[in-house]
Amino acid sequence: MNVYLISTSEVDKELISNVKNLLLGFEGPLSFHAEQHIEFNTMEEDRVVSWEALFSICERYRSNYNSVKKEDYIVLLTDRKNERSWFSAFDHKNNLFIKTSGWETFVTIDRLYPITYGVVSGILQSMMQLDLSGDDKNIHKRSIGCMNDLCKEKIDVSLQLRTGDICNSCIKAMLEKGIDKDIIWQAKKVFKQISDDSRFLNNFIYEEPPKEVTVTEEGSILIGDTLLKNLNAQQKALYTLYLLSHPDGIKDIDLLDNKLKNKFRYLYQRFSGKNNISEKQIKNIMVDRTSDIRSKIKDIIMKRFPSTHHFYNIKSGRLLSRTINSQTPRIIHTNFIPPS
Numbered sequence: 001m002n003v004y005l006i007s008t009s010e011v012d013k014e015l016i017s018n019v020k021n022l023l024l025g026f027e028g029p030l031s032f033h034a035e036q037h038i039e040f041n042t043m044e045e046d047r048v049v050s051w052e053a054l055f056s057i058c059e060r061y062r063s064n065y066n067s068v069k070k071e072d073y074i075v076l077l078t079d080r081k082n083e084r085s086w087f088s089a090f091d092h093k094n095n096l097f098i099k100t101s102g103w104e105t106f107v108t109i110d111r112l113y114p115i116t117y118g119v120v121s122g123i124l125q126s127m128m129q130l131d132l133s134g135d136d137k138n139i140h141k142r143s144i145g146c147m148n149d150l151c152k153e154k155i156d157v158s159l160q161l162r163t164g165d166i167c168n169s170c171i172k173a174m175l176e177k178g179i180d181k182d183i184i185w186q187a188k189k190v191f192k193q194i195s196d197d198s199r200f201l202n203n204f205i206y207e208e209p210p211k212e213v214t215v216t217e218e219g220s221i222l223i224g225d226t227l228l229k230n231l232n233a234q235q236k237a238l239y240t241l242y243l244l245s246h247p248d249g250i251k252d253i254d255l256l257d258n259k260l261k262n263k264f265r266y267l268y269q270r271f272s273g274k275n276n277i278s279e280k281q282i283k284n285i286m287v288d289r290t291s292d293i294r295s296k297i298k299d300i301i302m303k304r305f306p307s308t309h310h311f312y313n314i315k316s317g318r319l320l321s322r323t324i325n326s327q328t329p330r331i332i333h334t335n336f337i338p339p340s
């Protein structure tokens with residue numbers, strides 16, 4: 001059975017590919033594909049979107065591609081706010097949506113994990129024909145660390161990810177509904193991986209606070225005492241811009257903001273030693289290959305700080321992560337202050 005991951009246009013492509021890659025690590029009957037972004041220009045970014053509109057995007061995708069079978073799943077990832085502010089929901093036609101924004105107030109780990117968890121649990125819950133809004137006997141109102149916990153409290157979401165479990169009565173219910181036991185097994189393996197990763201990351205965050213990030217006058221970037229090597233002026237300027245400008249990072253669209261452009265010009269000129277770069281050139285340098293730059297920085301940090309990379313690393317579409325104690329790396333910048 002195929003599962004097609006699609007997304008609305010504002011979702012970072014890297015997030016989709018990370019979700020897909022995490023899911024592809026586990027063999028089983030569910031075969032995951034990441035498809036292209038779907039333009040969603042008819043609605044302003046902040047407008048609340050109805051569930052019907054979200055599911056209709058899935059349906060539109062189905063009707064555009066003959067290869068999609070009725071039993072296949074379409075999972076729409078979207079940053080958009082939805083009418084009931086749910087993180088995910090499904091209809092009865094094998095369509096699901098998962099909200100990709102707002103996770104930072106619920107979990108302390110990379111949103112990749114709850115989103116991936118949501119894809120798999122959503123498919124199983126849809127196969128179980130769970131009534132998410134009603135009084136379904138398979139939904140646990142009091143959290144027991146099962147996939148079908150109602151998760152009324154924030155802490156319950158973390159518990160669910162950390163336990164990565166499906167309780168016996170829910171497994172029994174799934175088998176009674178005729179769900180292939182290999183699908184359940186595949187889901188359990190994904191959940192176990194997420195559980196292992198989130199436990200490890202949480203423990204690590206408790207033990208070790210983030211190191212200070214230093215950007216020197218010439219644009220050398222150090223995490224603690226470790227120099228991030230092999231970055232060019234564009235990469236240095238962009239990373240510093242993210243560090244200085246927003247504790248939560250900057251989305252691609254923010255790069256068009258004039259204040260940010262001025263800051264970037266200041267940093268780029270300083271780090272490259274070039275002056276008098278035109279407005280147009282700055283704009284081009286700034287937005288050119290930003291996703292490549294993210295991958296490059298991510299790669300460097302992942303290799304050097306594999307267990308604490310989440311403190312410093314580029315999130316999908318954002319750069320700096322919020323950490324468990326709202327601690328973010330502090331920047332010491334000596335003798336230079338970009339324009340505000």
Ligand SMILES: [Zn+2]
Pocket residue numbers: 138140146147148149166167168169170171
């Ligand atoms: Zn259960």
